[in-house]
Amino acid sequence: MPELPEVETVRRGLEPRVCGRRITRAVCRVAKLRLPLDPQLDALVRGQRIHAITRRAKYLLFGLDRGTLLLHLGMSGVLRLVDQDCPVVKHDHLDLHLDNRQLLRYNDTRRFGLLLYLQGEPLTHRLLSHLGPEPLGHDLAEDYLFIRSRNRKLAIKNFIMDQKVLVGVGNIYASEALFVAGIDPRRMAASLSRKEACTLLEAIQSILTEAIAAGGTTLKDFRQSDGKPGYFKQRLQVYGRKEQGCLRCGEPLRSLVLGQRSTFFCPQCQR
DNA sequence: ACGCTCTCCTGGCCGC
DNA sequence: TGCGGCCAGGAGAGCG
Structure with a gap:
């Protein structure tokens, strides 16, 4: 169950290995997660380079040439970087093929996650615009x-x-x-x-x-x-x-x- | 505006 | 062994 620290850990782990890579293909095996997946997703993201991976709340934002992929892991979502020949298992819903024979694979048992392709400023999207401040942001007053x-x-x-x-x-x-x-x-x-x-x-x-x-x-x-x-279970x-x-x-x-x-x-x- | 409940989904676990 | 029922959980939708 990804909490903010895990989402941040995923971001930090993927950033150096994925940034600069080009998406060569998007494959969806389900029609919807929490929200419907865009049927045009492959055409929309194909050929675009991933410039940055940032995080807002528990959302990951993949900054592309012309837009942003917004990903939420929901409660059971797992995003991994695997080789192209990695066998597909149950609940592997989505693949983003990269230009180096690797792909980002999203597995989500409960399908509470979400993936959207956004054009324009992502932070003004209705899912992000109302969010409160980051708890670890530097501008948060102590009171x-x-x-x-x-x-x-x-x-x-x-x-x-x-x-x-x-x-x-x-x-x-x-x-x-x-x-x-x-x-x-x-x-x-x-x-x-x-x-x-x-x-x-x-x-x-x-x-x-x-x-x-x-x-x-x-x-x-x-x-x-x-x-x-x-990792955190023993610390609770x-x-x-x-x-x-x-x-x-x-x-x-x-x-x-x-x-x-x-x-x-x-x-x-x-x- | 606020606060509460419902809902999405699956797998694991419980009791019978 | 099988099966029904319940629970977990993020967060938006919808209600009063």
Whole structure:
């Protein structure tokens, strides 16, 4: 399940090996992922060079000569660079052939991913235009969450997962960050003090940074195709640890559902 | 505007 | 062994 750190890791791994290559062919084996694939995709991208791979939130943007390929991995998407003769397996939905006998292959069991070819400025596309700031962006004020959370009555966990507020915090890291910050995930967003909100933003930033660093070491070769990111699992302090002892105080951790998402926390350490 | 629920999809797991 | 049912998860759509 790709979170922001994994998407960033994919980007960093592919960039030096793919930039400068020309797309010679696009092959789609399904009609749609989360959104329909453009039936003209092959004709649109064929012959174009990939100039850059950038990331916005959990989207990857492949900058081409005349447009942009926008890719979201959804929940189970895996993008790998493989040789041309690599056998096609189940859920290999899409190939972008390159001019060096390699291809970018997209596999997505659950098909929650998305691929669009955009002409014109990609950041103004409706999927990207409303997104909040990058959590690791340098221009983020330390009290940003405090300012934005005033008058917001939803649970703080749902608040930090809201893309319009802040991008990149998925269900797992939301629980983790709230544990690190010592904040009960059920609390109304507006109830946070300035200090608590600053602490929470710091926790989000340090967790994402650490996860990127961990992903950079274990996922760098892109050969794992099962989608199971073993790298962060051992680092998780609360997620998936219901009824196990809190690493800080030893009390059993609890779980509940917030906004249709499983949530883990320590009732002792998080207030 | 806000906050909540539903939905897309498949595989893994549970209990019977 | 088979099968039904439930759950996971990103995030837009749609509702009140």
